[in-house]
Amino acid sequence: MELPYEVLVYLFKYLPKSDRKVASETCRSWYLAANDQCFLKNKVAVFYKTVLSDDFPSPLNIFEESIITYNNYLFNEVEISNKQNEFWNKMGEHIRCLTIRDCDICEKVFVYMLQKCTNLETLNIENCKELFMSGRLLEGKSEGFLTDNLENLKCLSLSGNQYLTDALFNRFVSAAPALEELNLSACSLQFHCGLVKKFYPLSINIFQNPSESVLTFYFLLQFIERRAKDIKRLHFSCTLIDGAALKSLSEVKDLKLHSLQVYSCDQLTNAGILSLTTHQTSLRELDIGLCTRVTDQSLVNICKNLVNLEYLNIRRCRAVTDLGIAELHNLKKLKSLNISQCELLTKDGLEKGICAGENKSLEELDINSLNIDQTGIIMLSERLPNLRVLNLSNCFNAVTDASVQVIFKNQLFLRTLKMSHCDKVSDAGLTGMGKIETKDGEDGPIMSSIDESHVPPKIHLGSRAEEEIVRDARRKRDVMLMCENLTMDSYTGYSLARIKSLKELDISGCNRITDVSLTYAFNFKEMIIINLSRCQQITCKGIEHLVRNCPSIEYINLTDCYNLKDDAVIEIVKHLKRLKQLELRGCNQLTDETLTAISTHCTKLQFLDVQGCRNMSPELACSIGSLPTLHTVLMSKPGPYIDDGKKNRAPAPAFLPSLMRKLRLH
Structure with a gap:
């Protein structure tokens, strides 16, 4: 007996986005429920480095024929031509949010798109310099049909367009009477008074004769004064806005940002x-x-x-x-x-x-690279009980085994935790092993180094680095023994696994983390993103436990984990069915066996980085670009091969143009 549609929708509201997407692939009724209108408003159809021409089966046809109507579309690094006009004819009236980023598109096609998108609420045109280069875009189109089509437009982003001028800007905003949000970040916005005097003499009406040469803050300010009651959000990042310009903007009458x-x-x-x-x-x-x-x-x-x-x-x-x-x-x-x-x-x-007191309102805190000690981290953890996002990266002296234990004790609602390059953290801290209780019942310190009081003193003939390697090995051995002998009575520490709802974890550069932590401290059913780059002690044994206990991982970074071999990657691609991004840069023990496993098992992979994997065949690395979902492959340039002591400078094989779009050679 099937559950009613309304019940399915209600249940799906409790699922994370990734789980809901996978659930939608179960059957038709679940697909319809997972794409109910309450979910669709936040869903975006993304076309990234996709070939939309008639030479290939166009992915746009899938959306044209779908029983689900999507309202938000993003086109990134694609070519949009008049060959896609049928898509705009069918879907244009349903589109609420349209983003065009770094796309190859001409003025005529863009105008045709706007003609068909009659219900736009958000329009983002970012880094499309060719579209603005002529200065004639929308010329003569600000009145009539265009004004009717953009009457519901509330958010307009023209960021990163260096050829934007007052005239071009005026054509867009004149057709959008309900505008509330404006983004001109990274545009060549000019603030010099001399330019204003040059292009706008006192007798001229600036809105009837906007400059076709420059984009001036003066013109923008006049526009904001006209629309002050409607404008609520402004973005001027990466511009030359100064104190005087911000003062003029702030003092605009009726403006309530x-x-x-x-x-x-x-x-x-x-x-x-x-x-x-x-x-x-x-x-x-x-x-x-x-x-x-x-x-x-x-x-x-x-x-x-x-x-x-x-x-x-x-x-x-x-x-x-x-x-x-x-x-x-x-x-x-x-x-x-x-x-x-x-x-x-x-x-x-x-x-x-x-x-200053218990702070229950703060949910996201980023203190990356602050110069504090571990007592500062402990204080933050004890007084900020409702944190969802916490970034402690590069707090070298603050993030220790003792301080992370307090985090694991108090921050049970964390969704994102970043501790990149905090190399004082070890297995003892992540697993909670080595924690002791003092006589008065208070929690004691974490074991940060092994107790060698019973070991007779020896003269170490190696370097300090070698001595530290020996200490790390002994520490790993002791923590492993404690984890293996774990009982409910003896367990007094706080494991990372206590944070059940963790979705993103970054412990890159924490080189004391080993397979012990991956085995005993990682059990996150909702984990999506994990960064283990430069954790050079992890091996296939730890990866094996990780992928079985964290099956929802979509993005995994293993850059410079040079102890990993092909068997580790095979475990990853076999068990992480949702994997979209895999970074293996610098894992120089990997061979063609890794590429074969990826091409066999990765049905959803979008991004692959195998730079510096010198034992991989360049031909095979390039051919993997034929995977239908894969849009980017990062690989080292094929160099001259050496056979019998002689360099073979035979040219690299010719590849299909469609595959070359996916490859970035470094």
Whole structure:
């Protein structure tokens, strides 16, 4: 007896996206339920490096004939021509969000697309320089049918288009009366007053005669003043916006911004931030990362005036110190905070700021490369109980076996944990083995080195590095013995496996992690992304346990894990049925047997990196590009072969053009 459609939809709401996708492949009724309208609004049909011409069976036909109607489409690095007109004829009216990124498309085809997409709400045209190069795009099309087609457009992104001008910009926004969000990141936006005087004399009407040569902030500001009541979100990242321009923008009458992104804007100053915080008190999201001129003065004003802020990014604002961070306790609604690479921050600032008391609102925290010790990590873990995302990468002195134990004890809701290059973490910390209890009942320290008090002193004749290798081997042996003898009574530590809902884990560069951790601390049914690059002690034995206990992995990075052999990759491709991205760069023991296994078992693989795998045949590595789902293969350039001491400079074999689109030679 089949479950009713409504019951299936209700049950699928509790499944993660990946599980729901796999469930949809079970039968027709499950497919329909997993693609109910409540799920479709967030689904995107992605065409990446796909051949859409008539010479091959076009993937667009699948969507034309599908019983499910998708509303969101992304075209990335593809050629869009008039050969796809039938697709726009059939599907155009259903499209709500359309993204064209790094595509080869001409003006005539683009206009035809807009004619057919009559219900667009989001339009993203990113890095399509050829489309804007002539300056004639949409000329004469701003009125009439185009205005009717874009009347529901709320979000417009023209980011990364260096040939964008005031005239081109005006044609787009004139046809979109309901615009709420505008993205001009990485555009050549000009702020110099001399250009304004040159192109816009005092007597001229700028909207009737917009410049066809430059994109000016002056013209943009006039547009925002006209639409101030509607505009809610602005993106000017990677532009030359300065304090004076931000001040002018902030003081626009009736403008009530909810989100502003000015990431990597080196000219931005405290004066502009001060004006922003004074006039735009409704802000909920603010990104000023990599704005090197921002200081404590800006952060103090942000925390004082923007009390509704939920997202704040001040990554690599190197002038910010504990004085500014201490004011973060005023942001009671803050959910996401990025203070990574702020070199002057210490534990004291964090204690007075986000850790002034128990902070239940903060869910995402990025403290990558902060100069704190392990007591700082322990404090954060104890006072931020509801974290979902935590990035501790490059906190060399802070992330130790003792501090990660506190994380595993308190952060049970984590979805993402990143500890890249924290090389003090060992198997003892990830498994919880070696933890002791003191006489007063408090938790004692983690074993970070073996107890050699019973070992008679010896003179070690090797180097310090060799001595450390010996210590690591003994530590691995002791932890393995404890794990094998594990009982409920003797187990007093906290294993990584306690974080049941973990979906992304990055422990790249943690070279003390061995097969012991993969065997006893990894059991995550929802794990999707795992980065084990430069964990050079792991072997096939650990990989075997990993792929069996974490069957949902889609992205795995094993770069420079030079102890891995073909049998490890065979285990991966056989048991990870959802695998989409596999990185094996620098695994120099792998041979053609690995490539054969990939081509046999990987039915969903999209990305493969085998650079530096010198025992692989270049011909076989190239031929693997024939896999239907694979869009990118990274491999080393085929060099001259050496036969009997002589170089054979025979040319590499000719490959099909469709395969060459997938290959990137390095």
